[in-house]
Amino acid sequence: MKASFETKKDDLPVSIYPTNKEMGMAAAEEAAAVIREAIQDNGHANIIIATGNSQLTFLEALSAREDVDWSHINVFHMDEYVGISADHPASFPLFLHRHIIDKVKPGNFYPIIGMTKDPEETCRRYEQILRENPADLCALGIGENGHLAFNDPPLARFDEPKWVHVVRLADSCKRQQVGEGHFKSIEDVPAEAISLSIPALLTAKRVLAIVPEGRKADIVAQTLTGPISPLCPASILRTTAHAHLYLDADSGARIRA
Secondary structure (H helix, E strand, C coil), X not given: CCCCEEEEECCEEEEEECCHHHHHHHHHHHHXXXXXXXXXXXXXXXXXXXXCHXXXXXXXXXXXXXXXXXXXXXXXXXXXXXXXXXXXXXXXXXXXXXXXXXXXXXXXXXXXXXXXXCHHHHHHHHHHHHHHCCCCEEEECCCCCCCEXXXXXXXXXXXXXXXXXXEECCHHHHXXXXXXXXXXXXXXXXXXXXXXXXXXXXXXXXXXXXXXXXXXHHHHHHHHHCCCECCEHHHHHHHCCCEEEEEECCCCCCCCC
């Protein structure tokens, strides 16, 4: 799958594809290559994948590939709302079951449990599993406010010592969740979530940032041309040489000049 435009911003390669579907297929092609190499080298692959509407073409393309042996893959994800059940319509593990897990049936899927009496202990347990299974691949998105996972501006930390932590959701993040149809109103969005930290996400050997749609054009431009700052957490990707930013024509509209 050939990009229509390629560039590099600091250490970050950027590829723009004509359509969301082509972008998703190209990202899936690279993801599959990373997974195959990890299985060949280690007998298994550990991958972290994101949720959200922006990931749908990628997840569809990845789940349809016949060159990936899912029986040797451990799947992790990035975040979950505190206090919602696994069958809640907005549950991220439920999203992943629908769009990839139940299709490919990986060797293991490790969901973050949102319905927990002790979120801090849940964080500690999930961090332990992540550290025991170093990630070969992290496929993430960028939020409309620039967040990575649920590390919202301006409180996101590039040097957060914890790999998994409890975060308070910014109103801008809540508005995105409502806009994507996950909740009826901003009041319905939980106040807190369990999230992988930015250092945990970037510890993966290969990081694919998959960011389609016109609603992301402004934050993509800010990510690539503004200061590297927690005010735009995704800007840290520009210091991440093992990352690759995938865009479609709509999300990349402001950076082609």
